[in-house]
Amino acid sequence: MFKNRIRFLDNFYCCNVKDGIKLQLDFAKSLQRIDMKKEAKIIAVANQKGGVGKTTSAINLSAALAKKKKRVLLVDSDPQGNASSGVGVAVKKNDNHLYQAYTGEIPAHNVIIHTETPHLDIIPTSIDLVAAEIELISLPNRERRLFSLLEPIKTHYDYIIIDCPPSLGLLTVNALTASHSVLIPMQCEYFAMEGLAQLVSTIRSVKKSFNHDLYMEGLLLTMFDKRNKLTHQVAEEVSRHFNKQMFKTVIPRNVRLSECPSHGQSIFDYDSVSSGAKAYLDLADEFLKNQRN
Ligand SMILES: Nc1ncnc2c1ncn2[C@@H]1O[C@H](COP(=O)(O)OP(=O)(O)O)[C@@H](O)[C@H]1O
Numbered sequence: 001m002f003k004n005r006i007r008f009l010d011n012f013y014c015c016n017v018k019d020g021i022k023l024q025l026d027f028a029k030s031l032q033r034i035d036m037k038k039e040a041k042i043i044a045v046a047n048q049k050g051g052v053g054k055t056t057s058a059i060n061l062s063a064a065l066a067k068k069k070k071r072v073l074l075v076d077s078d079p080q081g082n083a084s085s086g087v088g089v090a091v092k093k094n095d096n097h098l099y100q101a102y103t104g105e106i107p108a109h110n111v112i113i114h115t116e117t118p119h120l121d122i123i124p125t126s127i128d129l130v131a132a133e134i135e136l137i138s139l140p141n142r143e144r145r146l147f148s149l150l151e152p153i154k155t156h157y158d159y160i161i162i163d164c165p166p167s168l169g170l171l172t173v174n175a176l177t178a179s180h181s182v183l184i185p186m187q188c189e190y191f192a193m194e195g196l197a198q199l200v201s202t203i204r205s206v207k208k209s210f211n212h213d214l215y216m217e218g219l220l221l222t223m224f225d226k227r228n229k230l231t232h233q234v235a236e237e238v239s240r241h242f243n244k245q246m247f248k249t250v251i252p253r254n255v256r257l258s259e260c261p262s263h264g265q266s267i268f269d270y271d272s273v274s275s276g277a278k279a280y281l282d283l284a285d286e287f288l289k290n291q292r293n
């Protein structure tokens, strides 16, 4: 059963994760099997507001792209580790994860884990990552640490998706510096636009100082409730300001989407016929179409 998932059969070693067995890759030895020419496109999923659907979107867009046979790496850059647990990866006390890669203790390829979803890998994280944000302040190139650690693994993936924490601190600045584009999920609620100016200003200053080519992948409306009048008003207001930068796909409020993280599954494994699954597949289609334009 594992066979489909193991791309580098002769170069893995096992570590126990939750009940199952996950495989960590030894990229150094597997380089020759990979098309070295193409580098991954890197997308930060960011919004300093909590609870707007960043993690849900990072997980399910990643899983949707993986379903379409794209090689995807999800990077859990929120110390809460919701993206890790959301794809069924539990980081135990002495496990290495994003923190050790951030501080340069070990290379990124040593913390990559295959998920249960074919083509979807993750760099998981745990609450220790909180310390990285503090330690980074005194490290050289503190804004470019994530960029540098992803550099050697870029050619192994088509897409790298970074789930950001709900803040505009150094972890988010690192994600924006490492990325080609930023995807901003927004919940359709009264204060949706609040804080957006601050986020846009952070994106602008990262663009100016560290990453000239950073651009907006799109604003994504999440938890859309079509029976709720306020939701429509907020959506109209947002589209008045950001029309061209909004995804046409809207993610509906769907209870199945809120249930799947506790099962450690993407929406496609948890309920592939739900409205949430359909929406994230539509989003992946729109996203892929935008890459060609
Ligand atoms: N489309 C949706 N429908 C229903 N619940 C959702 C939806 N998107 C996210 N949620 C739930 O809302 C909460 C916040 O979402 P999450 O993705 O964790 O936001 P963030 O990462 O921005 O903090 C979670 O409990 C999640 O399961």
Ligand SMILES: [Mg+2]
Pocket (backbone or CB within 6 Å): 054, 055, 056, 078, 082, 164
């Ligand atoms: Mg989150």
